[in-house]
Amino acid sequence: MLKDTPKHQGKRNQLIDILAQKGITDTKVLEAMKHIPRHLFMDSTFEDHAYQDKAFPIAAGQTISQPFTVAFQTQLLEVKPTDKILEIGTGSGYQCALLVALGAKVFSIERQLELFKKTNLFLPKIGLKPKKLIFGDGYKGLPDEAPFDSIIVTAGAPFIPKALLGQLKIGGRLVIPVGDDPQIMTLLVRTDTKKFEKTTFGEFRFVPMLQNKN
Numbered sequence: 001m002l003k004d005t006p007k008h009q010g011k012r013n014q015l016i017d018i019l020a021q022k023g024i025t026d027t028k029v030l031e032a033m034k035h036i037p038r039h040l041f042m043d044s045t046f047e048d049h050a051y052q053d054k055a056f057p058i059a060a061g062q063t064i065s066q067p068f069t070v071a072f073q074t075q076l077l078e079v080k081p082t083d084k085i086l087e088i089g090t091g092s093g094y095q096c097a098l099l100v101a102l103g104a105k106v107f108s109i110e111r112q113l114e115l116f117k118k119t120n121l122f123l124p125k126i127g128l129k130p131k132k133l134i135f136g137d138g139y140k141g142l143p144d145e146a147p148f149d150s151i152i153v154t155a156g157a158p159f160i161p162k163a164l165l166g167q168l169k170i171g172g173r174l175v176i177p178v179g180d181d182p183q184i185m186t187l188l189v190r191t192d193t194k195k196f197e198k199t200t201f202g203e204f205r206f207v208p209m210l211q212n213k214n
Contacts, residue, residue: 002125004037011051012038018053019071026075032101033071038064040126041092055205060112062207064092065154069204076175076187076201077150079104086145086167087130088138089154089209093119097128099152106130107145109138111210138209141167148172155209156183165196177206 016030024030039050041064046056055066074095077085081103090096090110096119099106108130110116116135123129134142138153139161146167153164153176160178168174168190177183182203188196 002037002040004040008037008039008051015051015053015067019068022053022068024068024071024075026071026078028079028102029071029074029098032098033067036094036097036101036128037126038067038094041094041097041122058092058115059118060114062091062112062115064094065206069206070095070098072185072201072204073152073154073175074098074102076185077152077173079150083149084145084147086142086148086151086164087154088141088151088164090119090133091115091154093123093128095152095154096130096133097123097126100128100130104149107132107134107142107148109134109136109142111136111138139163143167150174151176153177153209154206156181156206157209160186160188165190177204180208181205 012034016034039047042050053067055063058064079102083104085099085104085106087096087108090108096106096108120133141163147169150173151164156177170190172190174188176186178186182205185201185204187199191197
């Protein structure tokens, strides 16, 4: 049952206060998170923990990211309504739902078939359906739909895939956690056809980005 109660809403409000205290300043991001029922993206056994600022396991050995991490990455994207955004790693669909709630046209790629099928069925049920959900290799991006206003990677990448850089518009933003464990949150802004401005934002922990699967 897809239930979202006043109790859930109250817990969400508390979580939003925590995120604001931790330094999330983008009010649009906080407002959107206030309305997304995170508990529905998780196994019901973890429902009581849904509004803690922690990551939790989901299917296929993956996790639903810590709310602060989701908010932090989204804030770095500087999402504007109608932005065309590529997400690498749909996972539970929570990050994807947030981008849709912010008015973006989202194209999301998932490598795990189990998660892809589950999320593809789930997101339309809560009215936060992306433009397109694709089962495929995130390292390759989505050249058929490029260029993108921004690209977000929600798994730890050992390196920055060149294909993703090439699929950004001039002025476009790539937010990607780079490294093994932990990763360094990295923002690349495309300033020219061959130039990128890079900024780093400290250590985060993500599950590894999968590659070389057919």
